[in-house]
Amino acid sequence: MITRRSLFAGGVSMGVAAALGATPARAAARRAPISDPFQLGVASGEPTSDGVVLWTRLAMDPVAADGLGGMPGRQVPVQWQLAKDENFRHVVRHGTEQAAPEAAHSVHVEVEGLDPGAEYFYRFKADGELSPVGRTLTSPAPGTRGRALNLSFTSCADYQAGWFTPYRRMAEDQPDLIAFLGDYIYEYGDYKYPVRDQAGGECFDLAGYRLRHAQHKADPESQLAHAIAPWVVVWDDHDIENAWAGDVPEQPDPPFLKRRADAFQAYYENMPLRRAQRPRGTSLKLYRSIRWGAVANLHLLDTRQYRDLYACTGASGTVGPDCMERFEPNRTILGQEQEAWLDGELKHSRATWDLLGQQVFLMEMDWTNGAGKGYSNEGWDGYVASRNRLTAAIDDYQRNAVVLTGDVHSHWAGEVKRDHQDPESRSVAVELVTTSVTSAGNGLDEYPNTQILLDENPHVKFFNGRRGYVRTRLTQDEMKVDFRSLSRITEPYAPAYTSGSFVIEPGHPALNPA
Known part of the structure; x- marks a missing residue:
């Protein structure tokens, strides 16, 4: 019997091969059998009230240099099943997809016609081999307010920097939904x-990005987290190249648009995304909204692909208060089309909570200790007018907005002002910043300048410098927040502990100690 607990045993395979029916006939002389093609695990994502995406990618050798996972250069039929029970006695949907070499043998199944607010289990079969079993959920029916949302989110998983234990700890909480807020991989070469x-x-190139994604997916802790709940993802810079901004790379790189297109292709192939997110040339439309009944809308933002170049220096870094370019009224971090889309989503939202899943600090942050001020031109401080348009919309439409942020490899929590340049400006949203999975090593609970930064940014209420994730529970009455930290990731299997807990109430954009 496959139980939910058995998902944590790692690499679960079904013992009854006949459960998915007979393998399609094949000419053995021309088609060698595939051995253990599910080394990258399974995943689901993009839940709606009647559907979900099921994902897998076939690979016999995840670290094959050509990025194709040691698979043959032919299509492979992949059968799939979705059931209401862990034993697959009540199968409600099934079918067959073709895993093609031009898509790195990835499979994206968009299942529809499911019950709202329901738990399901799924698996795949290829050439007689069965995949691990995954658990997924559909969102509650539109207008439903009685079903809570248990959402966990994290960011920044650098394979070289440590073990992916935070994924395991997040999976053990059995959330309803996992949001990954950027830097799922790092494009870097080898560390010393x-x-x-x-x-x-x-x-x-495409082979390199495919290989990097495959090694991440082959990690057993990563597979646990992907198998336990549906995921929603957005990228940041390292999914493509450090500090890229629109069409401009960090370093002179004449073929950058080709590199970006290859990274986009590999990203789509390795994530449980819908056909609507399939890349088209050098673009991939990643911004979208996930709805959880009438309790929450999660608006996933892309702060990389459409942004203007960094203010004053042209490169990412810290700029002083004399950098007037960051205040230019037409500067945007989202691009005009995405800004208009988000304004419409907020204007017409009827959910209790509007969550903004994005990558870089939205609230103002003075990073200079002591006299003087210094602002990151990579975050929203480099795009002040863009931020003010967003905070005005949140305020004018009276939305209960909570910003979910990644990027900075540490936990932070603070309050977003309608206009951070006005000392009397009121708070209009709360920002929760997740630490990394592994990036920046073990870290510390506090650093020598932690209290200085908190004192100089009084709207910031919390900091923790360890690795981990954020666990939340949203209802129509409140949002509970636990910052989950691990003492180490340079060794495997560290326990997680709660380094800070808060409660947010509708109509009151403030952090209240739990």
């Missing part, structure tokens, strides 16, 4: 003193 050795050098 890595905790773990990665395969391949710096990612420059």
Whole structure:
């Protein structure tokens, strides 16, 4: 019997091969059998009230240098099942998809016609081999307010920097939904003193990005987290190249648009995304909304693909208060089309909570200790007018907005002002910043300048510098927040502890100690 607990045993395979029916006939002389093609696990994502995406990618050798996972250069039929029970006695949907070499043998199944607010289990079969079993959920029916949302989110998983234990701890909470807010991979080449050795050098082409994604998906802790709940994802810079901004790379890179297109293709192939997110040339429309009944809308934002170039320096970094370019009224971090879309989503929202899943600090942050001020031009501080348009919309439409942020490899929590340049401006939203899965090593609970930063940014209420994730529970009455931290990730299996807990109430954009 496959139980929910058995998902944590790692690499669960069904014992009854006949459960998915007979393998399609094949000419054995021309088609060699595939051995253990499910080494990258399974995943689901993009839940709606009547559907979900099921994902897998076939690979016999995840670290094959060509990025194709040691698979043959032919299509492979992949059968799939979705059931209401863990034993697959009540199968409600099934079918067959073709895993093609031009898509790195990835499979994206968009299942429809399911019950709202329901738990399901799924699996795949290829060439007689059965995949691990995954658990997924549909969102509650539109207008439903009685069903809570248990949402966990994290960011920044650098394979070389440590073990993916935070994924395991997050999976053990059995959330309803997991949001990953950028830097699912790092494109870097080898470190001098890595905790773990990665395969391949710096990612420059499609083969390199495919290989990097495959090594991440082959990690057993990553597979646990992907198998326990549906995921929703957005990228940040390292999914493509450090500090890229629109069409401009960090370093002179004449074929950057080709590199970006390759990274986009590999990202789509390795994530449980819908056909609507399939890349088209050098673009991929990743911003979208996930709805959880009438309790919450999760608006996933892309702060990389459409942004203007960094203010004053042209490169990412810290700028002083004399950098007037960051205040220019037409500067945007989202692009005009995405800004208009988000304004409409907020204007017409009827959910209790509007969550903004994005990548870089939205609230103002003075990063200079003592006299003087310094602002990151990579975050929203480099796009002040863009931020003010968003905070005005949140305020004018009277939305209960909570910003979910990644990027900075540490936990933060604070209050977003309608206009951070006005000392009398009121708070209009709360920002919760998740730490990383592994990036920046073990970290510390506090650093020597932690209290200085908190004192100089009084709207910031919390900091923790360990690795981990954020666990939340949303109802129509409140949002509970636990910052989950691990003391170490340079060794596996560290326990998680709660480094800070808060409660947010509708109509009151403030952090209240739990």
